[in-house]
Amino acid sequence: xxxxxxxxxxxxxxxxxxxxxxxxxxxxHENMFWYRQDxxxxxxxxxxxxxxxxxxxxxxxxxxxxxxxKKERFSLILESASTNQTSMYLCASSLxxxxxxxxxxxxxxxxxxx
Amino acid sequence: xxxxxxxxxxxxVQEGRxxxxxxxxxxxxxxxxxxxxKYPAEGPTFLISISSIKDKNEDGxxxxxxxxxxxxxxxxxxxxxxxxxAVYFCAASLRQGAQKLxxxxxxxxxxxx
Numbered sequence: 001x002x003x004x005x006x007x008x009x010x011x012x013x014x015x016x017x018x019x020x021x022x023x024x025x026x027x028x029h030e031n032m033f034w035y036r037q038d039x040x041x042x043x044x045x046x047x048x049x050x051x052x053x054x055x056x057x058x059x060x061x062x063x064x065x066x067x068x069x070k071k072e073r074f075s076l077i078l079e080s081a082s083t084n085q086t087s088m089y090l091c092a093s094s095l096x097x098x099x100x101x102x103x104x105x106x107x108x109x110x111x112x113x114x
Numbered sequence: 115x116x117x118x119x120x121x122x123x124x125x126x127v128q129e130g131r132x133x134x135x136x137x138x139x140x141x142x143x144x145x146x147x148x149x150x151x152k153y154p155a156e157g158p159t160f161l162i163s164i165s166s167i168k169d170k171n172e173d174g175x176x177x178x179x180x181x182x183x184x185x186x187x188x189x190x191x192x193x194x195x196x197x198x199x200a201v202y203f204c205a206a207s208l209r210q211g212a213q214k215l216x217x218x219x220x221x222x223x224x225x226x227x
Binding site: 004009031033035040041042043044045048058090092094099100101102103104105106107108 | 118120123146148150155156157158159160163165203205209213214215216217218219220
C-alpha cells in the first residue's frame with residue numbers, strides 16, 4: 001500500500017516568513033507533485049518532479065520553489081509567505097515509466113498565513 | 115482556461131439510488147481519466163480510471179463512462195451508500211512525461227438516508 005506522508009497537518013505562519021512543507025513517499029515512485037486545493041477551484045498543480053534533482057513548473061508556480069534531493073522526499077518552499085498562500089497543500093506521487101498510473105496523495109497540510 | 119470542468123458543485127441522492135457525477139473536458143489530447151474521492155481533512159483517494167481506448171470501466175458499485183466525441187465522462191455509483199458522501203474530483207492527463215493531472219473543481223455528493 002502506497003504511503004505518502006506530509007510532515008504537518010496544520011501550520012500557522014506569518015507573512016514574510018520562509019515556509020517549508022515536507023513530503024515523503026515509501027513506494028520508490030519516480031514522480032512527485034505538489035498541489036493546492038481552494039474552494040471552487042479544485043486542485044491546482046504548483047510544481048512536479050520526475051526524478052531526483054529534476055523539477056518542472058506546474059500551473060501556479062509563482063511564489064513557490066521545490067527541492068528534491070532524494071527520491072523519496074519532495075519539499076515545497078514558500079520563499080516569502082503571503083496571505084494569498086493560505087490554502088490546503090497536497091503532495092502526491094506516482095510510478096514513472098509505466099503509463100496510466102494513478103497518483104497517490106498524502107492527507108494534506110492546511111497552511112494559514114497571518 | 116479550465117480544461118476539465120465539473121459543472122455541478124453539489125448533488126444530493128437518496129440512499130440506494132444511483133448517483134451520477136459528470137465531467138467535461140476541452141483538450142482532445144487527454145487520454146487517461148480518473149475519479150478521486152475526498153473526505154474532509156483527508157487527501158484524495160483514487161477511485162477508478164479509464165483510458166481513452168475504452169468507453170466503460172467497472173469496479174464494484176462504481177462505473178466510469180467515457181464519451182470521447184462529446185468530451186464527457188461520468189461516474190455512476192449504484193447503489194449509493196451514506197459512506198459515499200464526499201467530494202468527487204475528476205482528472206485527466208496526457209500520456210507523456212510525468213503524466214501530470216488536470217483536475218475539475220469537484221462535486222460534493224450527499225447521500226440521504
